[in-house]
Amino acid sequence: MTQLVAFDMDGTLLMPDHRPGDETLRTLGRLRERGITLTFATGRHILEMQPLLRRFGLSGWLITGNGTRIHSASGEPLFRCDLAPEVAESVLHSHWDTRASMHVFNDSGWLTDKPLPELLKAHGYSGFQYQLADLRRLSAHEVTKICFCGDHEDLCQLRIALQEQLGDSAAVCFSAVDCLEVLPHNCNKGTALRALSERLAIPLRECMAFGDAMNDQEMLSCVGRGVIMGNAMPQLIQSLPQLPVIGHCAGQAIAHYLTHWLDTPHLSYSPE
Known part of the structure; x- marks a missing residue:
């Protein structure tokens, strides 16, 4: 039942x-x-x-x-459950060979570093919007997850790089063809x-x-x-x-x- x-x-x-x-x-x-x-x-x-x-x-x-x-x-x-601060620090402050945009989520909402109005189409019925911020200046504490949005093939290469650097300290998975997420371990x-x-x-x-x-x-x-x-x-x-x-x-x-x-x-x- x-x-x-x-x-x-x-x-x-x-x-x-x-x-x-x-x-x-x-x-x-x-x-x-x-x-x-x-x-x-x-x-x-x-x-x-x-x-x-x-x-x-x-x-x-x-x-x-x-x-x-x-x-x-x-x-x-x-x-x-949030990302371990050392994981968030590593992702936020490393150089990634990618054209994808980076997005950070915490209890305050959605943060990114450049205007991307096309991403707001998915949020039209809720009115939810990003806040512009310098992501490298964000505190690594209380970061819920970090997302990368872009071309799928580019994200597949980024996924390999993230997994090599983070190992078992975080989970890296696709939430959509064009969205790769870094989540807390387990x-x-x-x-x-x-x-x-x-x-x-x-x-x-x-x-x-x-x-x-x-x-x-x-x-x-x-x-x-x-x-x-x-x-x-x-x-x-x-x-x-x-x-x-x-x-x-x-x-x-x-x-x-x-x-x-x-x-x-x-x-x-x-x-x-």
């Missing part, structure tokens, strides 16, 4: 224009009517997720910053969902999760029913070949899948 459903946001619950579709919202309402706990697990910041959910009439537990924070539906902080959506399930006394085998990128891998692999989006990164599909792949987020595939699961659980599911 599924008691909790966890959703990645971008590329999963949200359509390409970064909003949930009407069919998706109706389906989430049906889950709530069944008493199923909703959890939104995302790389987005808590300061963004709260107004975003209010705008669309949603409520649920929040795993933000790719597992670095957990909040209750009412906003109560339950868990936090801190991800999977570990956060495990902590939340323990708090709620809901076994992970009774949880379902949806995702589309490599930062969803741990979450999808630890639950009783993990589901991959049809628009997922190929690396995610290859890493979890045992999991079903459904339709594209543009077609509100989650609504299609969950409606089938709610109404005809005895029948096998076929993607759109």
Whole structure:
């Protein structure tokens, strides 16, 4: 029996224009009517997720910053994890052979060092914006995560360099094709969902999760029913070949899948 459903946001619950579709919202309402706990697990910041959910009439537990924070539906902080200061110092003050832009996240919000208005398109429904700052002057303490945004092939080379320098002191993973993240060691959506399930006394085998990128891998692999989006990164599909792949987020595939699961659980599911 599924008691909790966890959703990645971008590329999963949200359509390409970064909003949930009407069919998706109706389906989430049906889950709530069944008493199923909703959890939104995302790389987005808590300061963004709260107004975003209010705008669309949603409520649920929040795993933000790719597992670095957990909040209750009412906003109560339950868990936090930051990069080790020496890791943040190393990333912020090293020279990286990359054309990608660097972005720093902490409890104050999103910091970067040059205007990048094209990145704000993904945040239009929440109004969340970056603050311009000299990143080399930032304190290395209480840095939640550091992201690099740019061309995928360039980021693949950067990933190798970061892993060589940081070793096991941090996790380096793709949250999207064009976004590479440096996260605290052993801190991800999977570990956060495990902590939340323990708090709620809901076994992970009774949880379902949806995702589309490599930062969803741990979450999808630890639950009783993990589901991959049809628009997922190929690396995610290859890493979890045992999991079903459904339709594209543009077609509100989650609504299609969950409606089938709610109404005809005895029948096998076929993607759109």
